[in-house]
Amino acid sequence: MYALAQALRQLLRHPTASLATFFTALLSFALLHLMGLLLWNLDRVVESLERGLEVAAFLKDKADTEAILGEVQTWAEVRSVRLVTKEEALAELILDYPYLAQAKELVENPLPDTLRLTLAQPQAVREVAQRLKALPGVEEVEYGGELTERLLSVLAGFRLGMAVLGLLLLLNTLFSVMGTIRLSVESRKEAIAVMLLVGARRFFVQAPFIWEGVLLTSSAALLAALLSGLAYRFLAGGVQGLLPFLPVLAQKDVLRLSFGVLLLALFLGGGGAFFASRAHARA
Structure with a gap:
């Protein structure tokens, strides 16, 4: 004291x-x-x-989908991968924009099959995107990694x-x-x-x-x-x-x-x- x-x-x-x-x-x-x-x-x-980061790989029309899917599933950086067919993609688009349903019967579905990847190692997003681009049958790759x-x-x-x-x-x-x-x-x-x-x-x-x-x-x-x-x-x-x-x-x-x-x-x-x-x- x-x-x-x-x-x-x-x-x-x-x-x-x-x-x-x-x-x-x-x-x-x-x-x-x-x-x-x-x-x-x-x-x-x-x-x-990073947790919500997703990589989308758009496939060519005649791509070997099963082979690409099997290859990607072996990558350690990938947590999960799912195939979204062009039909599923169109259905999702119509849910968001119902007025497109009228055009569905008039034009051929222009959307590609798409692989959607979530990563176990988000910091490897650029490397994963580059490896996806190098796979045969992959036309384009998009990811939200630029902002991150x-x-x-x-x-x-x-x-x-x-x-x-x-x-x-x-x-x-x-x-x-x-x-x-x-x-x-x-x-x-x-x-x-x-x-x-x-x-x-x-x-x-x-x-x-x-x-x-x-x-x-x-x-x-x-x-x-x-x-x-x-x-x-x-x-x-x-x-x-x-x-x-x-x-x-x-x-x-x-x-x-x-x-x-x-x-x-x-x-x-x-x-x-x-x-x-x-x-x-x-x-």
């Missing part, structure tokens, strides 16, 4: 430095938390697209940018905490010297400063998690209103990331305060 009381007293003794550190940490943790939520959500979107590949590129760039920005924000918070603690140490230099002379242990001397750093960063992290969580919910609600099929993070996922930010805040606050006060706590 002594260390906690001293930490609170020191925070009030230097309100300007304490508030500057608090708001620096608040901005850093809010940005980190919100970027983490968005990145995690983007991961979920890519996973959802672009999203993966965006995700990789976002991860890199987040890592650089996150590192800068964390360093800024760490140095801000260390500066505030050094100010507190300087103001109590004489009291620290007396405690060391009478035999106080180093941890006893450092404990109030460590508590000070922890209080600054943990309070900022809690408020940051609350604000960024609300901002994420607002953004996710707006996106789902426009695109209801896109997945969003559950409340438990937001809380898990908030807990991770709080642990990071405790580490930065306690670690920064420890290193800032270490030199003055030596006997």
Whole structure:
């Protein structure tokens, strides 16, 4: 209790430095938390697209359907494959566009037999498409992998940018905490010297400063998690209103990331305060 009381007293003794550190940490943790939520959500979107990824191979009129089907079923990247005959494809098209039923008897069915593949390894979609094109009897191959590949590129760039920005924000918070603690140490230099002379242990001397750093960063992290969580919910609600099929993070996922930010805040606050006060706590 002594260390906690001293930490609170020191925070009030230097309100300007304490508030500057608090708001620096608040901005850093809010940005980190919100970027983490968005990145995690983007991961979920890519996973959802990959699970629903399908490759369509359109066959020539005289293609050996059974041979092609048997070959594709042996590929390790393929989870399942089904044959959609031209008659089935036309029936599905008429269900979507009933007015085509009138033209059914007037013109020959122009649709080809089609193999539809779902993949066990979605990242191999381009390779599978190229192998399909090389099979005799396959006229054309289509797949939705282009969008997924672009999203993966965006995700990789976002991860890199987040890592650089996150590192800068964390360093800024760490140095801000260390500066505030050094100010507190300087103001109590004489009291620290007396405690060391009478035999106080180093941890006893450092404990109030460590508590000070922890209080600054943990309070900022809690408020940051609350604000960024609300901002994420607002953004996710707006996106789902426009695109209801896109997945969003559950409340438990937001809380898990908030807990991770709080642990990071405790580490930065306690670690920064420890290193800032270490030199003055030596006997």
